[in-house]
Every structure is written in structure tokens, then in C-alpha cells.
Amino acid sequence: MTETAIPTDVESAVLEACRRAKLASRALATATTTTKNDALYAMADALVANAARIVEANAVDLERGRANDMSPGLLDRLELTEQRIAAIADALRYVATLPDPVGEIRRGSTLANGIRLVQKAVPMGVVGMIYEARPNVTVDAAGLALKSGNAAVLRGGSAAASSNEVIVAVLQEALESVGLPKDAVQSIDAYGRPGARVLMNARGLVDVLVPRGGRDLIQTVVRDSTVPAIETGEGNCHVYLDASAPLDRAMAIVLNSKTHRVGVCNAAETLLVHRDAEDKMPQILTALHEAGVTLHVDDAIADLAPPAVPTVPATEEDWATEYLSMDLAIRMVDSIDEAIQHIARYSTGHTEAIVTNDIDAANHFVAHIDSAAVMVNASTRFTDGGEFGLGAEIGISTQKLHARGPMGLGELTTTTWVAYGDGHIRG
Template sequence: MEDTAQTAARAAERDEVRSKARAAKAAAPVLATLPTPQKDAVLRHAADVLVDRAAEILEANAADIESGRAAGMTEALIDRLALDSARVEGIAGGLRQVASLSDPVGEILQGRTMDNGIRMRQVRVPLGVMGMVYEARPNVTVDAFGLALKSGNAALLRGSKSARVTNGKLVEILQDVVAEHGLPREVVQLLPCETHESVQDLITARGLVDVVIPRGSARLIDAVVQNATVPAIETGTGNCHFYIDAGADLDSAIQMLLNGKTRRTSVCNATETALIDAHLSTSDQLRVITALQDAGVTVHGDVDKLAALGARGVVAAEESDWADEYLSMDIAVDVVDGVGGAIAHIARWSTGHTEAIASRDAHALQRFADEVDAAAVMLNASTAFTDGEQYGMGAEIGISTQKLHARGPMALPELTSTKWILEGAGHVRP
């Protein structure tokens, strides 16, 4: 009897995903031709309503946090999940910023008149139906809606079970707003999240879903990219490095390192590895390590190598310390042989997200910029700046670490494709 019930529940879940995908497909043409002023009005109204209904959102979020703690969720993930009044204001501000940005839809990228008189132009058009698979962060729900709407796409959102109540409330509010503006509620929909199979239903809905974007852990991203039959845009994890060169202003370098590590540990642009130039004096190398520890950061590394500098309280590093995100007040530290050693270390362990250098040596800065392969390279700046809002894009859909179509923070232009329009006067080809 239990197997029969599970089979029925699974069939209902699959049918719900397909039904919502069909509804999104039907809503997409409405969005594709929506005038920019109307889109902007919807976004600004949605921002106002989110703030007005913040109490409802925070009540829903409190229920998710309570469930998460009861299930043993780590504090790093709780931080990703948690909302407060300031974060709700920030989410609303992201929608307002998107509303203020140029609409990419209809932008003419190039054009000319052919020798035979046919006029041709390449214009930006929406992708259609955009599927998002993401974990914990409820702000992604609103970011995805805003960017999808402004770029003329319908949004199918598959958030995590841990944020089910919060995401449900947010989508309810957003659907209420779009309906007030005469748009189908189906321009933004939340998919079931009770089982992992619903992800598979979304990422294999060819013909209904035009693109799927995963955002979350390496395991989630790999699962989507490897199993999707719908085109997928890979957003990578952030194993971000900060290299302190012998030519750096050490006080400034330490401040940038601490900012990247401690500002907010649960985000993908947080610094996870510090690389220290062996050509710095022993006392300066120790200063870097001590500054991290004094800030409450646990240092992982080669205990003997760092002890030789005078460091104490270092946790022995395993291979995973160099390869993975901590998303916590932990950092891996290694001493490398100059900028070349830093580049080699990064080439081996980087996820291609954000890599940074502190130096006053123009040659070292240029070599780092030229040879490091990442979506973003920071020269004398914290890794925390890899962010769509910081780039002036408004809310971002994710940080792409792939090299086709989009790389780095993905915002409005990256959520469009192009169409060639040729205008003749009865032309036939000989």
C-alpha cells in the first residue's frame, strides 16, 4: 500500500511540473512583447509590496529556520536561508535597480543592407521559459523573477525544501502583483520540492523549458549539468583565492583578505584560500596568519610549514581543504613561490569563479591578470566584489563559470538570445 501511495505521489509531482511548464510556455509570449514601461511598473510595485508585506515574509522564514535547525542544518546554511527586515529591503532594492536598467529586449546588435537590397538586423529576444534550481537562499526567488520579467522570460523556480514556506509566500506575493497588472500569474511559478525527482522533471522538459540555471552546491550544479536535456548554464561554486605578493602594501592586503573572508562567509564570492608569497619576511607572513586568527578565522594548512613561521593553532589541511568551499569562518593558507607559484596553485584548485591579488608590482599584477583563468580577476580588491549589483547589473541570476554564452555575473543581456530579421521587397534567391 505504501509503494502504491508513493507511486501516486510521484506521478502527481511529475504532472504538476509538466503542467506548470506548459502554463509558463503559454505565458512566455505575453512577456516577450510587454512594453518596457509596463515591466518596470510591475517591478517597482512588486518591490513596494514585498516591503509592505515583510511581516508575512519573515513569519514564513521563521518557520523555515525552525525546521532547518531541527533538521541539523549548519549555521552557514541558516545564514543563507535567513531573512530580516534589512534583507527584505535589500531584495526589494534589487527589483528597483533592475527596473532602472536598460531593457535588452529589442536591442539591435548589428545590421546592414545586403548587396541585393535586403535589410538585415540582429536583435535581442527573450529565451522563453527559464528554469531555476537553487538552494536555501529565498532572495534568489525574487532575483530570478525580476531578471526574468525584465528580460521577457517566464520563470519556473525549483527552490529547496529548506526554504519551502518562505519561497511559497514570496511567489504568492509576486503572483498577486503581476495579476494586478493584468498579467498571467504563471509568469512566475514555484515547483514542488518534496523530492529530488522534481529537479529531473524540470531539467528534462525539452520543448517546454528553454534554459535551466542551477545555483547552489557543487553537487547540485553537477547533477543538473550532467543530467539535463534542456540547455543548462553552469553557475560554479566559489573556491576563491587571495594572493598576497611580496610587493603588496601589507596593511591594505590584510584588510582586503579579511573583507573577502569575514564579510559574509556563506556567499560564493567569499575568500576560501589565502596564498602568501614566500618572499615576504617571516614576520610579515605570520602577520597575515595572525590577523586571520584574531578575526576568528580558523586556519587550515601544512602545520609544520606554518609552524616554522611561528603560527600556532593551525588545523592540518586535507585535500578537500584546497578544493572545496568552506562557507564558514575557516580558510586554507599556503605559502607559495611568488606570483608564479600562486598562479600554479590556483590553476590546480580554482573553480574559475574569482581570484584576487594584492601587489604594487605592475609586472606581477599584469601576469596574474593574463594567466589566471577565472570569470573574475581582482587586482588589489576583495573577492567580495564579484556581484551583479556591484557591477551595476541589479540582481543577478548567478555567477557563470563556463565559457559559452555567459561568464561572470549573469543579468539581463545573458537571459536573452538573438534573432535575425531580414526585410526584403519580394526578393528571391537566384
């Protein structure tokens, strides 16, 4: 997404799509929950009914991916089978079961002058999504946007363009079948990167932009958009073993945070160990090694590793790296404050955990960590919309504005103040 001139026909086509989305969003804003749920079930049914057609389009993307030497991991994320399509359809049906956030009264009171004031949740309007090579996100984003009363303009990346084109066409047919405008879900994949850049600057037509993907994509969107964007998903998460951490609890939380699923944003990437917890390290290092984790350690930790446990010297770069792999950076600290300072310097503000049996230490950690989530004696892996009881999530915000942490349907709404008077004027 370098700064090159945008062809005027691309600009006008994408802006026109955004305008149509804005118009459609007004219909969605006043659609009843019943209508929206009908649409979600119709979309799910349509995906299953058209699975063969979608798999066929997906094969074109896969073939192009293989020709372009796409990695096996990305190819796997790109691939759709009839079974996967059924699962994606079920996710839409699940969204239908979630409470509708639109219309929720957030605050309200009768003012001293008699005006009845309510602050109620309303849809954002048009949600833009920019993501990479994952056709399931197309359906997920469309479903979450719809349930929260928003129109979605989707830019899914060229690698999945054929799949997304068919999927969006199928979703649009389903929308129309329940009387909702098909412009409620649109793809701008046909306009490539210049189209994405137009979307990022469609201020006034697009109300919020949610990027999902790798660090580069997210940083580009956040840096270059004039549309308000939400920074999501980068997770250099830490586990801190306090002096008082019991061995069994430390062992369980460190292993789970690191190895339960390594490619996700809430996996731990660095372990900080209080000097007085060093007696637990030989066993923990051994368990991590046996689980297949490569240990990037400072000198003090290296000295604690049993002869059978190989380690690699950690560099400055290791502290700042979100590995997303079976690697863990480990550092010894002299105090809880040294751990907090390390986290303040290197964390992306996603999730940090403390393992401790010391109340003061737990309180001190919670008070001084500036991240979306802080776990006291629990795995970093719990930072997740489903685990937190928010239902499906559209991403995990690592910024402070609007939403922080897992973003569910409620985070796709804004609010309006409505004041009911009987001729009130201000004196």
C-alpha cells in the same frame, strides 16, 4: 535527487506548468518596459500588503525546520519577517529602475547586397530555477526573469514550500492586476524532487536552468539536466602575493578577501605566497589570526608564524576546499608560475587576485589565469553584479558557455538575427 521512477501525474503536471509558462512567455516577450515595471511595483506592493500572511506561512516552514534539526544558519536564511519582506519588495522596485535589456541591438550592419541586418536581444523564454530554502530567491528570480521578459518556473525546495506557495500566489495576483498572465511566475514545489527532475528534462519547454545553492545541488542539476543549465557560484578563490607585493596593500586585500564576508562565493579560500614575500608573512599571519582566521599552512609558512600565532598543517584536501568559513589555506610558492599551476589545479574558476607592483607579473597573471574574474590589486570580494555595475544579479557563472561571472538582466536574454531585404534571394 536519485534516479527513481517519476510518477506520471507529477510528470504531466510539471510539463503542463512548463507549457503554460511557455505560453505566458510569449506575452512577456512583447510586453513593454512600462508594463513590466508596473508589474514589478505591483508585486512589491502586494508583498508588503500580504506580509502578515507570508510570515504566517513562513512560521510553518520554520517549525518544520526546527523539528528536522535544521542548522541555525539555514533557519536564519529561511526566516521572513515583515522587515525582511519590505527589503525584498524594495529589491523588486530596484529591478524596475534598471534598464530593460530586451530589444537592445547588439550588432548590425547593412550587408554588401543591401540587406539590413541586426542582432537584437530577446528574452530566453522560460527560465527554470532550482534553489534551496531561501524564499527571498523566489521573489528575486521572479523579478529578474520578468524584467528580462522571461516566464519563471521555480522549484524552491521543500523546506520553504509553505512560504513559497503564498509568495507565488501573491506575485501572481499582482501580475494579473497589470494584465500580465499569472503563469509568468509558477512554483512546482508541490511536486517535490520528482517534479524538479521533470523540470530538468523539459527540453524544448524550458530554455535555461539556473541552479542556486550548495555544490551538490548545482552539480546534480548540471550533470542530469537535458535543459541547458548554467553552473553558478562555487568559489574556491585564490589570492597570490607576488614578490613585489607592498605590505599594506597585501595586508588589506588578504584580510578583506578572507574576512569581509566568509559565507559567500567570492571570499578567498587559499593564499599563495611567493618565497620573496616571506618577510611580510609574520605580520599578515598575525593579523589573520587576530581577525579570528584558522590558518591551514604548509611547512614553509608554518616556519614564518610567530610563536603567538597557531597554525594547522594543510592537507591536500585543504587546497581543494571552499571553506565558506573563517579558515584559510596558505602555501608558499617558488614562482608566479607555480602559483598559476596551483590555481589551474584547484580553482573552481570563479575569482583569483594578484597583489603586486610589478607590471610584468600582473600581465603574466592575467594572461594565464583561466577564471571568470581576475583582480589585480583588488579584493576578490568585488566579483559581484552590483559592484560591476550590472545591477541585480541572478547568480555568478563559473562556466564558460553563455555567461561567465556575474549574470545580470542581459545574461537572461538571447539574441535573434533580423534581416530586412526587399526581395533578396541568394545567388
